[in-house]
Amino acid sequence: xxxxxxVLVSAFLIVPVFIxxxxxxxxxxxxxxxxxxxxxxxxxxxxxxxxxxxxYSVIIAAATVAIDILLGVPAAYAxxxxxxxxxxxxxxxxxxxxxxxxxxxxxxxxxxxxxxSGSWLFIVVGHVVFxxxxxxRAVTAALRTAKLAVMEEAAASLGAxxxxxxLRVVVPNVRDAIVAGALMVLTxxxxxFNLTFFLYTPLTMTMPVGLYESYASLRLEIGSAYTALFLLxxxxxxxxxxxxxxxxxxxxxx
Amino acid sequence: xxLTRRTADGLWVSGLLLPAVxxxxxxxxxxxxxxxxxxxxxxxxxxLVHYTDILAKPRYRKSLFDTVFLSVTxxxxxxxxxxxxxxxxxxxxxxxxxxxQALITFPLSFPGVVVGFMIIILFGKTGVIPNVSTRVTGxxxxxxxxxxxxxxxxxxxxSIPKVTMTMVGSVHKLDFRLxxxxxxxxxxxxxxxxxxxxxxxxxxxxxxxxxxFATSMSAFGTAFTLAQNISVLPVLMYTxxxxxxxxxxxxxxxxTLGAIxxxxxxxxxxxxxxxxAGA
Numbered sequence: 001x002x003x004x005x006x007v008l009v010s011a012f013l014i015v016p017v018f019i020x021x022x023x024x025x026x027x028x029x030x031x032x033x034x035x036x037x038x039x040x041x042x043x044x045x046x047x048x049x050x051x052x053x054x055x056y057s058v059i060i061a062a063a064t065v066a067i068d069i070l071l072g073v074p075a076a077y078a079x080x081x082x083x084x085x086x087x088x089x090x091x092x093x094x095x096x097x098x099x100x101x102x103x104x105x106x107x108x109x110x111x112x113x114x115x116x117s118g119s120w121l122f123i124v125v126g127h128v129v130f131x132x133x134x135x136x137r138a139v140t141a142a143l144r145t146a147k148l149a150v151m152e153e154a155a156a157s158l159g160a161x162x163x164x165x166x167l168r169v170v171v172p173n174v175r176d177a178i179v180a181g182a183l184m185v186l187t188x189x190x191x192x193f194n195l196t197f198f199l200y201t202p203l204t205m206t207m208p209v210g211l212y213e214s215y216a217s218l219r220l221e222i223g224s225a226y227t228a229l230f231l232l233x234x235x236x237x238x239x240x241x242x243x244x245x246x247x248x249x250x251x252x253x254x
Numbered sequence: 255x256x257l258t259r260r261t262a263d264g265l266w267v268s269g270l271l272l273p274a275v276x277x278x279x280x281x282x283x284x285x286x287x288x289x290x291x292x293x294x295x296x297x298x299x300x301x302l303v304h305y306t307d308i309l310a311k312p313r314y315r316k317s318l319f320d321t322v323f324l325s326v327t328x329x330x331x332x333x334x335x336x337x338x339x340x341x342x343x344x345x346x347x348x349x350x351x352x353x354x355q356a357l358i359t360f361p362l363s364f365p366g367v368v369v370g371f372m373i374i375i376l377f378g379k380t381g382v383i384p385n386v387s388t389r390v391t392g393x394x395x396x397x398x399x400x401x402x403x404x405x406x407x408x409x410x411x412x413s414i415p416k417v418t419m420t421m422v423g424s425v426h427k428l429d430f431r432l433x434x435x436x437x438x439x440x441x442x443x444x445x446x447x448x449x450x451x452x453x454x455x456x457x458x459x460x461x462x463x464x465x466x467f468a469t470s471m472s473a474f475g476t477a478f479t480l481a482q483n484i485s486v487l488p489v490l491m492y493t494x495x496x497x498x499x500x501x502x503x504x505x506x507x508x509x510t511l512g513a514i515x516x517x518x519x520x521x522x523x524x525x526x527x528x529x530x531a532g533a
Contacts (some may be wrong), residue, residue, distance in 0.1 A: 002338065005335070005338060006339065006342055008336060009335055009338075009339065009414065010354070010357075012359060012376070012407075012410075012411070012438050013358050013361060013411065013414065013415065014357045014358065014375075014376040015376070016376050016382070017357075017360065017372065017373035017374075019359075019487060020371070020372070020375050023375070029380055030380055031380065031385055031389070032385065032389075033385075033386060034362050046489075063256060067331065068274070071273050071274040071277055071425040072274060073271035074271070074273070074274070075270065075271050075273070075274035075275070077270060078268070078270035078271040079271065081263075081267050081483075082267050082271075083446075090275070092277050093283075094274060094275070095279065096282070096516070097278075098519075099468070099515055099516050099519035099520070100286075100512045100516060101472035101474070101488065101508075101512060101513060101515055102474070102512050103472070103488050103508065103511075104281070104286075104289070104508035105285070105286075106512055107283050107289060107491070107505060107508045108282075108285035108286050108288060108289035108508070109281070111285065111288050111289060111292060111501075111505075112284060112285040112288050113281070113285065121431070125422070128277065128281070129278070129281050129282050133280075136274070143367065144369055146268070150514050162263075162266050166270075166292070175489045181380050184415075189362050190366060190507055191368075191475075192365065192477040193365040193366055193367050194366065194474040194475050194488075197474075197475070197478075198492075200456040201266060208367055208368070208475070211365070211367050211368060211371070212367040212475070212478070215367060215370065215371050215374065215479055216479075218373070219376070219479040220375070220380065223371055223374075224375075227368060227371060230368065234363045235360060235363075236360065237363070238356075238360055238363045239356060241447065242355075242356055242359065248368070253366070253368040253469055253472050253473060253474070254283070254364075254365070254366035254369055254469065254473045254474075254475060254476045
């Protein structure tokens with residue numbers, strides 16, 4: 001009985017992923033998936049119609065990661081130094097966006113930053129707001145465990161200034177956490193739909209928005225080919241995240 | 255000398271913090287504040303009418319109740335399934351276990367729209383289940399992708415991996431010896447589970463349940479892909495904003511959803527941390 005439930009649930013989660021990859025090679029998906037044989041034409045179709053969404057998704061994700069590192073790593077370091085009550089409160093405030101639905105953040109951004117609309121930077125802003133807490137948390141956790149105070153003191157006694165200590169002592173010691181945080185942010189940004197859907201224009205369409213459009217066309221072959229391309233991009237990232245040992249993937253809504 | 259060094263240190267720390275804080279203030283707190291103001295705006299000045307409307311207008315109220323009912327049901331079913339799966343992941347040894355764990359975690363990286371598509375692949379018009387049943391019995395069964403059941407299954411699809419991964423840590427910390435003791439004192443596996451395992455897991459269940467409820471309440475992409483006539487609150491918010499130009503009503507819904515998810519995420523964090531501290 002237990003085994004039956006486990007197998008059923010596992011199949012429910014895993015089977016459709018493989019079926020969508022298989023179905024992406026189908027000429028016509030009717031009562032049987034391969035009713036009219038195999039083809040690669042849907043990949044050509046998706047590439048022709050949606051390759052710009054892949055480009056935008058990658059650019060936006062890369063920019064988001066870069067900004068998160070530039071803002072989040074120094075902030076995490078500063079918070080670890082300022083061991084006062086307001087530092088904890090500040091960390092909480094910076095972390096709020098992770099707990100707010102993307103659609104609420106998007107509706108708010110539209111009302112205040114309309115001048116950005118039409119630009120891909122608008123989407124980057126949205127992604128940064130809700131992914132920076134993830135980067136901050138990853139680095140803060142690493143800073144807490146590393147014995148940085150001692151090392152910094154040693155570096156200071158050897159004459160290292162503040163900036164040298166940050167760049168030559170602190171950052172190398174939390175590099176793994178920065179990489180893990182960056183992978184997480186990359187995955188989140190590439191798959192973000194809820195917030196992006198409010199901020200995109202036809203000229204700045206990202207992959208998940210394009211996926212939605214292709215599903216709305218009700219052609220399973222096209223949707224499958226496009227989904228397979230999306231999986232090709234995100235599954236290596238997920239594998240890497242798991243390989244690095246973070247079991248909990250937090251943050252984004254569905 | 256000492257004082258100036260302190261001040262310089264303080265400046266350095268504040269300088270490092272400033273860009274992140276300004277970003278959060280300008281691109282998050284200020285927009286959220288304006289969102290709040292919009293939601294309170296009405297012809298007669300400031301009022302709560304857009305909030306009371308969520309309960310007063312039948313269409314809004316139905317959407318709110320449907321969304322809460324769906325999220326509660328999804329949470330309860332997910333907790334039952336995820337308790338089982340997390341125990342399997344921790345206690346069973348089988349070949350390709352790491353691969354299996356990776357496979358059931360992949361949905362965590364899917365956007366909601368892809369989750370919706372997975373349900374279409376399984377239960378759509380030419381989905382796997384209807385196709386197989388047509389071949390076997392001549393009649394398609396379970397063509398339910400675009401019904402309430404399809405929505406329910408889609409929410410399970412993203413909830414199960416998320417809750418399972420949240421619970422694995424707590425199951426790891428369970429003391430196996432307590433169960434063995436219960437068994438050696440004559441308890442059946444069922445009784446040992448109910449009287450020993452469940453109480454020990456209850457903080458984790460409450461915390462994971464809060465996370466699951468918050469995620470379900472705010473899910474948009476999944477419902478948007480599948481919704482035909484059912485309208486969960488996030489989708490209603492979208493249609494009120496884009497199709498009916500009711501930005502005040504949409505803002506009130508956004509704030510309501512935000513408050514609910516913030517509250518339940520907070521419960522998830524605090525109960526989760528307390529549970530871990532106690533274990």
